[in-house]
Amino acid sequence: MQKDLPQTAKVIIVGGGIVGCSVAYHLARSGWSDILLLERDRLTCGSTWHAAGLVSEMQAVPAMTELAKYGLNLMERLEAETGQATGFKRNGSIATALTEARMEELMRKRDSALGQGIEVQALSPEDLNKLWPMLNIDGMVGAIHFPNDGQTNPIDTTMALAKTARQHGAVIREGVTVRQVTMADGRATGVDTDQGHITAEFVVNCTGIWAHSFADSHGIKLPIQANQHFYVVTDPIEGLSPDLPVLRVYDEGAYYKEDAGKLLIGFSEPNAKVWNPKGGIPADFSFDELPFPDGHLDDLLEYLLERVPAIQNVGIRTFFNGPESYTPDGKYVLGNPAGCTNYFVAGGFNSTGIQSGPGAGKALADWIMQGAAPMDLADVDINRFDTFQSNHAYLVERVPETLTLFYQMHWPYKQRQLGRDLRRSPFHYQLKERGAVFGEGAGWERPMWFAPDGVEPRYEYAFGRAAFVEHWEREHKALREDLGLIDLSPFAKFQIEGPDALSSLQYISTNDLDVPPGGVVYTQWLNERAGIEADLTIARLTKDRFLIMTSAGTAHKDWQWLNTHIPDTARLTLTDITAGQAVLGLMGPRARDFLQAFTRTDLSNDPFPFGTFQEIEIGRVTARAQRITYQGELGWEIFVSSEFAGALFDDLMSGKKAPPPALVGFHAAESLRVEKAFRHWGHDMAAFDTPIEAGLMFAAALDKPGGFIGRDALIAHRETGGNRRIMQFLLEDPEAFIYHHEPIYRDGEVVGCVTTGSYGHSLGGAVALGMVRVPEGGTARDLLSGSYEIAVAGRRLPATASLRPMYDPKNDRVKA
Numbered sequence: 052m053q054k055d056l057p058q059t060a061k062v063i064i065v066g067g068g069i070v071g072c073s074v075a076y077h078l079a080r081s082g083w084s085d086i087l088l089l090e091r092d093r094l095t096c097g098s099t100w101h102a103a104g105l106v107s108e109m110q111a112v113p114a115m116t117e118l119a120k121y122g123l124n125l126m127e128r129l130e131a132e133t134g135q136a137t138g139f140k141r142n143g144s145i146a147t148a149l150t151e152a153r154m155e156e157l158m159r160k161r162d163s164a165l166g167q168g169i170e171v172q173a174l175s176p177e178d179l180n181k182l183w184p185m186l187n188i189d190g191m192v193g194a195i196h197f198p199n200d201g202q203t204n205p206i207d208t209t210m211a212l213a214k215t216a217r218q219h220g221a222v223i224r225e226g227v228t229v230r231q232v233t234m235a236d237g238r239a240t241g242v243d244t245d246q247g248h249i250t251a252e253f254v255v256n257c258t259g260i261w262a263h264s265f266a267d268s269h270g271i272k273l274p275i276q277a278n279q280h281f282y283v284v285t286d287p288i289e290g291l292s293p294d295l296p297v298l299r300v301y302d303e304g305a306y307y308k309e310d311a312g313k314l315l316i317g318f319s320e321p322n323a324k325v326w327n328p329k330g331g332i333p334a335d336f337s338f339d340e341l342p343f344p345d346g347h348l349d350d351l352l353e354y355l356l357e358r359v360p361a362i363q364n365v366g367i368r369t370f371f372n373g374p375e376s377y378t379p380d381g382k383y384v385l386g387n388p389a390g391c392t393n394y395f396v397a398g399g400f401n402s403t404g405i406q407s408g409p410g411a412g413k414a415l416a417d418w419i420m421q422g423a424a425p426m427d428l429a430d431v432d433i434n435r436f437d438t439f440q441s442n443h444a445y446l447v448e449r450v451p452e453t454l455t456l457f458y459q460m461h462w463p464y465k466q467r468q469l470g471r472d473l474r475r476s477p478f479h480y481q482l483k484e485r486g487a488v489f490g491e492g493a494g495w496e497r498p499m500w501f502a503p504d505g506v507e508p509r510y511e512y513a514f515g516r517a518a519f520v521e522h523w524e525r526e527h528k529a530l531r532e533d534l535g536l537i538d539l540s541p542f543a544k545f546q547i548e549g550p551d552a553l554s555s556l557q558y559i560s561t562n563d564l565d566v567p568p569g570g571v572v573y574t575q576w577l578n579e580r581a582g583i584e585a586d587l588t589i590a591r592l593t594k595d596r597f598l599i600m601t602s603a604g605t606a607h608k609d610w611q612w613l614n615t616h617i618p619d620t621a622r623l624t625l626t627d628i629t630a631g632q633a634v635l636g637l638m639g640p641r642a643r644d645f646l647q648a649f650t651r652t653d654l655s656n657d658p659f660p661f662g663t664f665q666e667i668e669i670g671r672v673t674a675r676a677q678r679i680t681y682q683g684e685l686g687w688e689i690f691v692s693s694e695f696a697g698a699l700f701d702d703l704m705s706g707k708k709a710p711p712p713a714l715v716g717f718h719a720a721e722s723l724r725v726e727k728a729f730r731h732w733g734h735d736m737a738a739f740d741t742p743i744e745a746g747l748m749f750a751a752a753l754d755k756p757g758g759f760i761g762r763d764a765l766i767a768h769r770e771t772g773g774n775r776r777i778m779q780f781l782l783e784d785p786e787a788f789i790y791h792h793e794p795i796y797r798d799g800e801v802v803g804c805v806t807t808g809s810y811g812h813s814l815g816g817a818v819a820l821g822m823v824r825v826p827e828g829g830t831a832r833d834l835l836s837g838s839y840e841i842a843v844a845g846r847r848l849p850a851t852a853s854l855r856p857m858y859d860p861k862n863d864r865v866k867a
């Protein structure tokens with residue numbers, strides 16, 4: 052037993068890598084006391100010690116970028132603050148392109164970086180050579196240079212964080228093994244260590260490559276798995292400048308970093324490997340490395356000898372392989388798994404723990420102290436993952452591709468190949484037979500587009516008008532002008548039933564759900580600050596029974612929100628019935644005539660108005676048809692018990708009663724919704740956007756009896772008017788394509804960025820939604836003046852902007 056090991060703490064952080072030390076640093080520096088960090092062996096001994104230490108501001112999504120920028124600024128001042136050298140330097144970083152397509156990717160990345168206030172310049176191969184004189188620029192098309200990026204020494208940086216944490220009162224103990232987090236009634240109560248029990252108010256899992264198995268041991272599922280990460284280090288190279296920028300040659304799967312007069316070269320290889328030792332990751336793996344397999348990197352090693360010929364003269368001294376933790380989507384995880392509000396995790400850093408860990412540690416510390424995420428962290432929230440994504444075999448199959456994709460072309464709409472074919476809708480094989488090309492969302496296989504006879508059902512990726520765009524366009528127009536059928540089965544469906552179902556839903560929903568049975572209500576769920584936590588549709592099935600419908604991507608999060616916000620005393624049952632109900636969207640101007648041919652129910656407007664549902668017979672099958680749309684046309688979403696789904700599909704597609712609808716994939720579903728300016732949670736709005744900013748006040752029943760969570764904050768926010776608004780944009784140039792995060796300029800100044808980009812095949816150009824700043828001292832109406840541009844691959848293209856949907860602004864088509 053260590054002397055003076057506390058018996059109780061406010062926060063116990065398990066794991067002494069850079070992330071755990073950053074959490075301790077930020078809690079202690081903010082004045083929280085009784086912070087205890089427990090490390091099984093010595094600080095940094097898991098993955099931190101062998102990390103390469105590249106630090107870049109620009110990350111995959113804006114929230115990660117903001118935290119990385121914070122982290123770099125922190126590293127910059129850490130040495131002065133602690134007196135501990137960290138090795139941090141802003142020697143810059145360069146990303147290179149060996150193809151025109153890669154250059155377009157980099158120019159799009161540059162646009163996005165500029166929009167986020169990051170300094171970046173495009174370089175010609177010759178300019179590049181001035182910054183990296185040893186580089187062989189054969190085949191280089193160009194590059195981009197981030198002068199404020201750099202590198203640091205991971206061990207020293209971690210030690211500096213730990214030192215300051217200690218100076219501010221945190222206790223950091225090495226050589227204490229946490230065997231278990233103790234839990235009671237769904238809450239963490241403390242930890243069992245090899246030296247006794249310690250009680251705690253909060254427990255934080257920062258155990259890196261052990262996070263999955265450690266959490267599993269106390270019943271918490273985490274989507275984290277170790278991959279093998281390889282790098283080599285040369286012998287000293289004469290004349291290598293310590294100020295040499297970090298270099299990423301994406302097309303050759305390699306990064307280069309100056310390392311005490313040598314070059315450290317790391318890889319993102321095509322055939323990446325997980326580390327999945329029999330019996331799990333050894334508990335005593337400490338400052339250890341893994342074998343460097345023969346032949347695994349031969350192609351990439353050949354490239355580097357050509358790319359930096361000086362290496363041929365000195366040779367490679369070290370071949371290193373170390374495990375690092377990865378997630379199924381390449382973004383790290385923060386927050387409360389499984390709704391356990393005093394258990395936190397920060398993990399799965401996908402080889403970016405040094406650049407992301409310091410900022411992520413701050414975000415997590417703030418989350419603990421404030422009791423809520425301190426900024427929009429939807430992209431990294433642990434609850435974006437469903438529980439199936441913590442399955443060990445799934446992770447082992449899935450995560451090597453995360454490492455591989457890191458440096459591969461980031462093609463628009465690129466689909467993963469591994470960890471697929473896991474979640475299939477009841478229509479899967481019928482759609483596949485008809486040419487469906489599948490993409491994956493929340494594990495579901497979803498038809499993205501349909502290849503007609505004679506066209507191979509697979510993507511040829513490209514920027515702009517790729518080959519599949521003509522099929523996407525055909526499906527989009529078929530639905531707009533005639534009739535389309537979309538498989539919407541991945542929708543999550545939660546049934547809530549009981550005498551307190553209505554009052555509980557009223558309490559968490561902005562809209563008034565006290566509608567007659569048969570009504571379908573669009574609503575948001577807000578947090579206390581009036582930020583939007585969920586965006587859903589709720590049908591009142593009977594007086595005491597409701598069906599909540601939400602998108603597959605937010606199912607797990609919304610389920611957690613529901614469970615943690617319905618009052619404890621409420622008399623109701625809550626059931627996830629997603630698997631039992633298949634859904635078809637039958638949408639388009641011919642929807643009524645078509646469906647009428649199958650049913651005796653009168654589908655005309657008066658007996659079957661918009662925003663209602665009825666149970667109807669559709670030929671041989673009885674289903675619940677609800678008259679709403681996410682595509683902006685007349686239509687019904689048809690909910691059918693899964694065992695009848697195949698028969699319903701066959702009947703509708705048979706052509707016996709009416710010409711069948713066109714099959715429509717998710718590219719068209721998305722372009723149809725963006726043309727109609729329908730918002731999507733997680734893209735166009737999230738927990739830091741209010742209904743005012745998202746333009747959704749029409750769904751807030753401010754005067755309903757009893758109010759709702761967030762109502763007072765929403766009313767207060769309405770007084771100030773808010774300083775941002777969602778707008779819709781249409782590019783004037785019909786050839787350009789928008790994807791995501793492109794900056795939006797108003798009169799030459801960045802005022803926001805694209806939240807969803809698509810192509811409006813009916814509007815005739817790229818169409819987008821974007822959150823835009825209201826001019827200082829002005830109102831939302833002022834947004835309608837001024838000239839707008841959107842940056843696309845290095846060019847600023849004029850765009851028309853609107854606060855109302857450009858397509859069918861009065862809903863005439865929807866309510867026809």
Ligand SMILES: NCCCC(=O)O
Nearest residue numbers: 103104105306402403
């Ligand atoms: N630790 C490897 C990081 C790779 C990269 O930032 O490109």
